Structure formats: C-alpha cells, structure tokens
Amino acid sequence: MHTLLEVESISKKFGDLSANVNITFSVSEGEILAVLGENGAGKTTLMNIIFGHYLPDSGSIKFKGSHIPFGNTKESINLGIGMVHQHFTLAENLSVLENIAIGNQSLLGLSIDFKKIEKKIINISDEFGLSVDPHAIVSDLSIGEKQRIEIIKTLYGDCKLVILDEPTASLTPQEVDQLFLIIKSMVKAGLGVIIISHKLDEILRISDRIIVLRNGELTGSMEKTNFNKTILAEMIVGKKIVRPIKKEGRKKEKLINIRALNVSPNIGSPMGLSDINFELFGGEIHGIAGVSGNGQRTFAEFLAGHIWPDSGDIFVSGNHVNKFTPEEFMNLGIAYIPEDRNSDGVVGELSILENGILTETRNPMIANQFGFLNRKRSKDFVSEICERNDVRFQSLNQPARLLSGGNIQKLLIGRWLKRNPQIIVACQPTRGLDEGAIASVQSLLLTERDRGRAVLFITEDLDELLLVSDVVSVMFDGKLIGPYPSEELEKREIGLMMTGGDVL
C-alpha cells in the first residue's frame, strides 16, 4: 500500500490559542483513518489546513510524495483531496445534477454538458453504491441523501483522499449503516478516507486506524488489532468521565396535557404538527426522537409560546392556555432551552453578566420600579448562576460569544433554573458539546427530574435518548408516535420509526 498523505509537524495558533501543536501522521491508499477528539480539540482546523483553508504556522504536508502548497484550496482539489463538510453546501432549489455541475464548471463556460455529467454521476453511484436520482430537487431529499450528493460531488473531481467531517452527526442508525457501506467501497477502490468524529462506537466499527487529538495535540494512535474503547475514551477526554446515573424515577402529577393539537407550517417552522396528543408528568423525562425537520422543533417552539396553534387544547398544570407568547409560557413555569444556543440562546456580543439577566428584566430584584438596573444585584445573581452550574469564565464582562459551547449551555440552563420552572423543554441541549459538558448537561436534567420537574428532551442522538429518558416518543412527519417506556425500546426500532416504518 502506498502512502497517500504525510502530515509532518503541523502547528497552528489562533492568537494565544494553540489549535494544532506539532502534529504528524499519515494515511495510505485503501485505509480508513479516524481522527477522534472533542469539540475544539483541533480536528477541523487540521483538516482545513490539509484542504487549504488555513495556513499553518509551521510544518509540511506531502501528498503522493510531493509537497503541497498551503492555503490553496483549488490546488488541493486538483491534486485529489476532497472534503465533505459537516454542514452541507448545496443549493436547495436546484437539482442534484445542477448542484454537481456548479462545483465543476468554469464560471466563464457558455454551456454545460449535462448529459456527460449525468453519465459520470451514474458511473460513480454504481461504483460506490451511492444511489441517487440526478434529477431530484435537493430540498426534497433526506439528510442521508444530501450527504450522498456531497460525497458524489467530492468523488466527481477524481479525488484520491476523502475527508469526512462528522459524517454521522445527524443520521439515523440505518443511514449510518449505508454510509459505512459506501465508505468501505471507496477504500476498496483504493481511495484513502479520513473520518472526523467524536462518536467512539461508530468509529470503532469502521476505521483501520485511529488518532486522537486533545487540546490541539496528538495524544495517541491505535491500530485496528488492538482497539480498546476505555483507553480511547480516556485519551479523548484526558480524564475519566463520570456518566450520569439514572435513578428510579417517580412519576408525579400531570403538568402538560395536549389534546388534538394542529399547527400549520409557516416560515419559521416549515414542518407543521398534526393531531398531537401528548402528556408530560412531573418527575419524568420524556424523550422525543426524530430526524431533524420532522416537527420536533416546531413542537418545542409551540411549548415555548412562539406559535399559535390552529386547533387543539393545551393545559399546563391544569390551566387551559389560550394566550401564546413566550412571556405567558414563562409565567406558566416553562423553561425553553433552544436548539441553536448561539442564535436563539445567548446574545453573543453582550457580556456574560447581561446574558445572565436577559430573562430577568421584570424581576424587581434586578430592575427597580423606575426601570433602573441594579448592577450589584445583577452581578450577584449571575455569579451565583455561574458558580452553581460550573460556568467557567475569565470575567463577567467578557462577551458571551467567547465562552465554549458547554459553558454557554450551562449559563443558559442555569439562568432558566433560577426561575424555578416546573417544566423544562430542552431541544438538542447537548448537540456539539464535548463529553464532559454533555455529562454535566445530562445530569443537570436528571437532577431536575429527581426534584419532581417535568422534562421534555428532544435529541437526535439515540444513545443519549435511551440513557436519559423515562419514556420515548418519535416524531415523524409532524405526527407523534408513542410514548413507549424507554427500557422496552431498541435503537434500531426507534431508527425505523424515525423514518416512518411501523414497529410496534
């Protein structure tokens, strides 16, 4: 096997932060190399250097034996390095064929030979088992299908090395299986593959070799023959992770009761809800699974008071609700942890202090009757949030955008918990967090459940769903299936329901 890529002593700093320190590794033809590490460990930076997005401070990269110039994406593509980004870069309103044509045509060309492109697409999909319809419009496709198009786009440029950045992030278990078959056929054809991920189980299944990054440094590597999950987990985190333990739950009174709820699609929430019947009890974590875009977010936003329903009744703690504003739902004791914490949770440019009191502008402790803010009390208020929830920061006055994802999430959750909510609606609260932060967010939710609060927990990560929830429902096409007790469910059954199959 020939060595395809040789990375030697690559270092990169952003300001004072070392994103990559002296990293050396190589990939051979027909090999699957996994790069593991938490968020912020430097995986994506490293791949961006190889792909030519960033300039390294020092080091060198050889591809098929010759040095590649840095900071030249075009040259990297020409040499045969392709990257499938975590966030897709497809034009939603165009067809598959057109999307692939865009990336591979000269801007000045007068005509596009669609026939030729289509033929090549069909060749590629036959060779690697990537079934797609070249004439389908991208917006009609599922996430797994969109990913396949991204892969075809990459392979279309005759690449020799494919970099996949978090490819399984939002796939169902079935889609992951399909993806892995595709990857296997790629290496069979002699390509090299680099997979970036933080999901250990999946990586162990597919890769030939694993390297681990932590805080920008290469902390270890391991061959397939001696893979060891426990050791790898410790290499990734650098310490032992205390997984939250779920104690026996005690179901209490009914806090939310929803009857025959219908919500029509609108601009903010393209997927509507149809005929939802739902009950949420105190002392219970109700997990909702679903492929993103099937209405989970709409449901969560409805429970946060953002959406007026078309029909249906909702009772919170026995009271019939007929006013749908965030203010009203906050007063009913509902805390909403939004899916996108950076755009819907914190105001990045404002300080930690200001973000901490954003929900408290009507709190007489914080703002007096003339509307003047009490700086001293605000400071005490936010300091307490940060202390109790282990939010780490340099100064309360630093902009919140400088906090890590985990610290932002802990600040947001802490801010809501200060209001003593009876019901917590958490939408993908652990997405994109590192293992340590995931564990602390999960145990925060479990603690609230043990205190008798009701928690609605929406996630795409099925391991997490089964670990944390007491009961599980599945959202598909705006309808709610379930609930089922979580002990009686298998991951694969949930996966099937997520794609519309009947199981139980």
Next chain:
Amino acid sequence: MRLESRESYSPFLSIVAPFAAIIFSLFCAFILLFIAGAPPLESFFHLLKGAFGSPNALAETGARATPLILTGLAAGIAFRAKFWNIGAEGQLYAGALAATFFGTGLIQLPQFLMIPFLFLVGGVAGALVILPLVILRQLYKVDEVVTTLLMNFIILLFVSYLLEGPMKDPMSLGWPQGSPVIDNGVLPQILERTRLHFGFLIAILAALSLWIVLSRTSFGFKIKAVGHNTSATFHAGIPVFRTVLIVACLSGAMAGFAGITETAGLKGYLTLDLSPGFGYTGIAVAMLAALNPIGIIFSALFLAMIYVGADSMSRAVNVPTYLADVVVAITVLSVLVSLILINYKIQIGKLRF
C-alpha cells in the same frame, strides 16, 4: 485579505482608532485643498476661525449643532435596535408642520407651557410618521430602509403643497412659507444678538436623558439585546415587538424635536429649505459617535464646526463650500473603517493589523 475577529476588546484601540480616523480624514482634506489651489494650512485656520473665532461664530456652530444632535439621536437610538430609520428628514418636517399648525395661533398658552407643548406635538408628529412603517416591518417584514426613505419625499412634497396653498402665510409677499410661530412659542436666545437658542440646551438634555435610559435602565438593556440578537431576546421572553415599536417612536420624536428647534428656534416659521439635509447628516453624526448619545453631542458639534467653518473658509480662500460635505463623508468612512479595526484583525497577505 481576511478579517479575523479579535478575541478581546482593547479599550486603548477603541479610543485611539476614531481619532486616528479623524486625523486621516483631515489629511485627505489637506490634499483636496491643495488640489483646489488653496493654501491648506491657511484654509484650516480660516475654518477654525469661522467656527470658533468669535462669540458669534461659536453661537453659529452651536445653533447648527442643535438639529444635528437631535437627528443624530434619532438615528442613534433606532440603529441600536437595528431599526434602520433613514427618515429623520421627513420626521423633522413632520415636527415642523406640527409647530406651524399648533404654534401659529391655534393654541395660545403662556410661554412656560407653550414651549413644552410645541415639543410635545412635534415629537408626537415625528413618531406618528414612523408608526405605520415600524408596524409594517414588524408584522410583514417590509424593509424599513425603503419605507422610511421614501416617506421623506412624501412628507416634503406634502409640506410643499401646504406652503403653496392652505398653510401659506398671507403676509409673506408671495413666498412659500408658513405663518410665524407666536411669541410665546419662540425659543428664547441663549446669547444676545446671535442665533444660538434654547433648543441647544434641550438637545443636550435629550442626549443626556437618552444616555441614562440606554446605559442604566432595563429598557435600554432590552434595546441593546434586541439590536444584537433579536431571536435570543425573543426566546428570553422580552417583548421584541413592543420594544422596537417604542424605539422607533422615540427615534421619530427626536427628529420631530429637531423640526421644532428649527421652526420655533432658528427661523421662526416653516419654509421648504428649513433643513439642508439634517436628517441625513444625523446618520453620519450617529455613526461617528458609534451610536453613543454623549458621543453624538460631540460629533454633532464637530460636523457643525466643519459646516460653519467651511462657509467662512470658502469666502476667505475661495474654495467651494462643498468641500465640507467631502470632508464629512471621508470622516464618516474612515471612522467606520476604524470601527472595523476595533473588532477585527485585518490580514492582507502576510501583513497583519
């Protein structure tokens, strides 16, 4: 060329950068004066003399700064909430119309009531102009840049119609102008025999009050939060619609105040050339001050100095007064670039700033 976000905020840079920008723009003015064939240093001397050289010059600068402070506040407060009110010019005329409608004999009050009353109706008029536009934006996402801008022309043409017809002063010998504001409504002079009037103090008072509201109260906090991230603010249960509505009305009211100071303070009556674009210059004033109300006082004074000084410079060294506009434009551009420098590192090839 790349921009990289700075990790930390440098107080030193945030003070030095705008001043460096102003010095840079004066340097550009230097070159322009040179090209225009005037001795640059002498021209600057005349500019400063024209703006500060005598009590009358000072008073004139203050009088010119008055509407600029108010329109600057109008832009400043709205821009903080990312409501792009480009319509201060129209709102100013709406205020001036209110002054002419109520202040020329319809209502008679003693002076200590008449002046606040005029400001009240002027402010309400400015706010009423903006009200439908902010509702359109909040409910139907109609771009306020377009609506507020176009509203300027509607109002100006409306004023033109009124001054040629129903509101024309019968004593004006045929000139299209409104009747004079009654004596009790006229803003008293601060300095005898100059044009500096009471409106200047009111403008400063307005700036100070807005500063307190913006920096100390929960309402000011909400404005800031809405401006930086509407969605997160909404998620936190803050009534975004109401906040933007009040901000827009306050903004319109400030511009309406400027209409009052010009009608009841400077001129005494409404004409079509009441404002040589104060509404638009107010945007430059606000940008120059990075939307800070206290800063707006100083940037309004700075621009007033350039405009007033440029008049006497043009007489003394025979260059066009348009140079003032050019200098103001360059200053605003350089200050905006300097603000980018405060927040971002700039990398061009291997060079870093």
